Each structure stands twice: as C-alpha cells, then as structure tokens.
Amino acid sequence: MIPRTLFDHEHEEFRSTVRRFLAEECAPQLEQWEEDHRVPRAIWQRAGELGMLNATTPEAYGGLGLDRRFSMVATEEIYRAGLASGLIGFGVHDIVAGYLVNFGNEEQKQTWLPKMAAGEAIGAVAMTEPDTGSDLQAVKTRAVLDGDEYVINGAKTFISNGTNCDLVVVVAKTGNTGKGAQDISLILVEADRAGFSKSKPLRKVGLHAQDTTMLFFEDVRVPKENVLGGVPGQGFIQLMRELAWERLSIAISSVAGAQAVLESTLDYTKGRTVFGKPIFAFQNTRFKLADLKMQLAVSQNYVDRCMEQCLAHSLTPEAAASAKLWCSDLYTKVVDECVQLHGGNGYMLEYPVARHYLDHRVLRIAGGANDIMKDLVGRTL
Numbered sequence: 001m002i003p004r005t006l007f008d009h010e011h012e013e014f015r016s017t018v019r020r021f022l023a024e025e026c027a028p029q030l031e032q033w034e035e036d037h038r039v040p041r042a043i044w045q046r047a048g049e050l051g052m053l054n055a056t057t058p059e060a061y062g063g064l065g066l067d068r069r070f071s072m073v074a075t076e077e078i079y080r081a082g083l084a085s086g087l088i089g090f091g092v093h094d095i096v097a098g099y100l101v102n103f104g105n106e107e108q109k110q111t112w113l114p115k116m117a118a119g120e121a122i123g124a125v126a127m128t129e130p131d132t133g134s135d136l137q138a139v140k141t142r143a144v145l146d147g148d149e150y151v152i153n154g155a156k157t158f159i160s161n162g163t164n165c166d167l168v169v170v171v172a173k174t175g176n177t178g179k180g181a182q183d184i185s186l187i188l189v190e191a192d193r194a195g196f197s198k199s200k201p202l203r204k205v206g207l208h209a210q211d212t213t214m215l216f217f218e219d220v221r222v223p224k225e226n227v228l229g230g231v232p233g234q235g236f237i238q239l240m241r242e243l244a245w246e247r248l249s250i251a252i253s254s255v256a257g258a259q260a261v262l263e264s265t266l267d268y269t270k271g272r273t274v275f276g277k278p279i280f281a282f283q284n285t286r287f288k289l290a291d292l293k294m295q296l297a298v299s300q301n302y303v304d305r306c307m308e309q310c311l312a313h314s315l316t317p318e319a320a321a322s323a324k325l326w327c328s329d330l331y332t333k334v335v336d337e338c339v340q341l342h343g344g345n346g347y348m349l350e351y352p353v354a355r356h357y358l359d360h361r362v363l364r365i366a367g368g369a370n371d372i373m374k375d376l377v378g379r380t381l
Helices: 009-036 041-049 068-080 084-103 106-117 235-271 283-311 317-347 352-359 370-378
Strands: 123-126 142-146 149-159 167-173 184-190 196-198 213-223
Touching: 009 041, 009 068, 009 084, 068 084, 068 235, 068 283, 084 106, 084 123, 084 167, 084 235, 084 352, 123 149, 142 167, 149 167, 149 184, 167 235, 184 213, 184 235, 235 283, 235 317, 235 352, 283 317, 317 352, 317 370
Parallel strands: 123 167
Antiparallel strands: 142 149, 149 213, 167 184, 196 213
16 A cells, blocks of 8 residues: 655654553543543643644644644544544544634633643533534524623533533524524633533443533623634634534544554454454455455545645645545444454454444534535535
C-alpha cells in the first residue's frame, strides 16, 4: 500500500507520547471509567500536560499553536487503542476550543482557552434537543434579552462531556425574524449558573465511559456578553464553519478504529485454528480481509488529502461530508465482518473487536446523520 506522507518527525514523536500515555495511564482504568460513566478530571489534566487538549490553540491562550495534524494524531491513537468509550470527549472539547479561537472575543478567549488547554475546564456543545437533531434551525431552546442579560429556557440531549463540563456552547434562538438561521446564536453558559442542571448519565449501547447527559435550562441568566463573539444572530454561520472539521474528525476516527479492528482480526485469524488449520488459511478469510484492507487504504488516502486541504484552509463542506459518510459506513462494515471472523469470541468484550462493535456505531449519527451527508453531497450534483 502507498506509505503515508502527511506527518513530519515531530508528529510521530507526539504520537509516541500519546500512545504511551494511553497504554500506561488510560487503558488500565477503562473498566472503572465505564462503571463511573465518566473519565476522571485527573486524566483530563494529564492530557493537558502532554499537549493532547487544544494543541492548535494559539500560545497566547495557553495552547501550543500547532497544526491540525497533532489533533489528528491524538484522535487516531485514541481509536487505535480502543479508548473511544471515554476519550471521545477530547474531540468535543477540541471543537469547543475551535469555536472560541475562531469566533470568540478577546475576553472569552482569555477566560476559557488557557483553562481548557490545561484540562482544568472541560467544554461541551449543546445542539441536539429531545425533538430536534440535524435540523439545527428548528431548535426550541430560546434566549430572551432582559436588560443586560439573556434568560435561557430549554433542554438539550445527547451532550458529550455533560457531567464533567464547566462550559457549554449552547445553540439557542435569540431572534424572532422567522428566518431560521438569522435567529440562531451560540451562547456560552457556565455550568455553575443558577437554573442550569444536568441529568444522570444516559444509558447507551456503547461509549459507556463517556458522560453523555441531558442539560436543562430554567430561567438561566447570563450576561449578554456571553454571546459567542458578542454579536447575536451569527450562530448558524459559526456552526457551519466548524462542522467541516468535526466531520473530518469523525472520518479520521473511523479509519483509525477500523484499521485497529483489522489488525487485531489478522492476529486472531492467524492464531485461531479450526478444522486443523488457522482461520487465515481459508481463502474466504483472506479474500474478506484483503477487501477490507484495500478499502481502508483508499479511505486513508482520501482522509489524508482532506487533511492537507484543511491545513490549507480549502477543505469544502462537500469533501468533509463525503469523508464522514464513507469512512463511518466503512467502519461499520469492517467491524461487522471482523466480528463474524471471530465467531463467538467476537461477542466477548475481552476481544478488541467487541468493544469497537459497541462504540463505533454512533459515528454514523454524530456530526449530522449519514443520510444528511448524502443530501449535502447531492446538492452539489
């Protein structure tokens, strides 16, 4: 297969650091995290020390001022280590930092970004509502201006980092023009505001260590200066500008996770014997694994090309949507085929493929359902 040429020496050194941290300090704790339904703050702070949180945040705001490839490396290693169950929240945290870096005013940046880079403050994004998913213009959470404050009422659901979060970027309606996008704002809400509350962790099929909750806003008052960037009505534009990176991140996660599943399945089929010979010795097995390897190689090349465009600030929404759609669908295909090749063991959590089976499925929904991705690509035909 074609060697990857995307990374430089410093990226690979960072990869080694991340891989060691995940293996030595995170993997042994995963079962406890899943019992607690959250990743302890000490891990967030340790990740901050290693530069895994908000590496791309400018140095003036406590980050390292590095390029997006460092975020890509961290994401790849989390999925290859099978630790998405809890550490998927790092990616959400990174997205919150992106909103602040790109759209926040100076005070908002200085207040939050250094704490977030250090893992001392954890960020969340509150988009989805009990009755509203991909159609963000239809959100019902409303923020009404009352003097110098916005009063927020509504509910959000499926919020990653919901238990741990200290800061929430809330998608809310602040206008009454009836023009949809023009009425949407992003508002920063501190978790200690009166009237703001969190549910218990939601019961999910997978990602059991991820603190996913509902959030409730009952007459929550925040200064009008908490509108991201200080100007209301810009929320939908801000969301759309950041969604391309979010979708590319999902594609990165999908390829890395699928590659990890394929590698562990290769090892399994070479070591497991049936009818007197290894499973790998059967032509059916080799053909299936070869097909998956080729599809993953092509997908990796496409994702790497998208990252090159991201670095050049030329990544299009269509390219990001295509990457997210194709790669997350492929992840499902790889997992399903590899569970089958494991037989009954594929259903046992002691094998990596079973954990991926539980944790991967949400990627076809997060960041906009894959059916929506098809519609986005279809609009460009």
